[in-house]
Amino acid sequence: MDASDQLTTEKEYQKLHEEVDLLKTLKHVNIVTYLGTCLEDNILSIFMEFVPGGSISSIIHRFGPLTEIVFCKYTKQILEGVAYLHSNGVVHRDIKGNNVMLMPSGVVKLIDFGCARRLAWASLSGTHSEMLKSVHGTPYWMAPEVINESGYGRKSDIWSVGCTVFEMATGKPPLASMDRIAAMFYIGAHRGLMPSLPDRFSGAAADFVHACLTRYVDF
Structure with missing residues (x-):
């Protein structure tokens, strides 16, 4: 320091x-x-804890996008980690391939809690959650309500999970062809539809990503 x-x-x-x-x-x-x-x-x-396998992003950079059977296994573990955080009132706020590390055994670890915050929820349903209103995270993985600073909670992590699955499947997050600022404006726009997974992936995978990247009225 x-x-x-x-x-x-x-x-x-x-x-x-x-x-x-x-x-x-x-x-x-x-x-x-x-x-x-x-x-x-x-x-x-x-x-x-030492996690020697490197990040999901580094693996994609070296070997290319992951097969669906592999990214499904990783996604399940990411969701289990996120569910644990949310059940303990913690929002990660920066979920992306760089912050998902891999053990040699295939176990996935969420890292980097520099942006994370604990919420004082009145109920675990999240209906009375304390809302955070500062911009944290990385643009391509940010939820609309994060960019618009309209107040957000656990759902913003779910959006980022969808972007991370898209990244594992295609090698890049949604809108990666855009400039970072342009991508932020696009994501923040209420009518900006997010891209879907390519047709080579199963309907279940495409539906999962679509569900994660759907804007809801309470955003």
């Missing part, structure tokens, strides 16, 4: 402290495990 600017250092430390406090509470096979921290002089080290 920058020791020359105390205010900046304190803000940086506070942000890291919030992430660590959140990580301490998460224990699930599909969530990367927090091991501990060490503060020495101005260096804060965060120790995490």
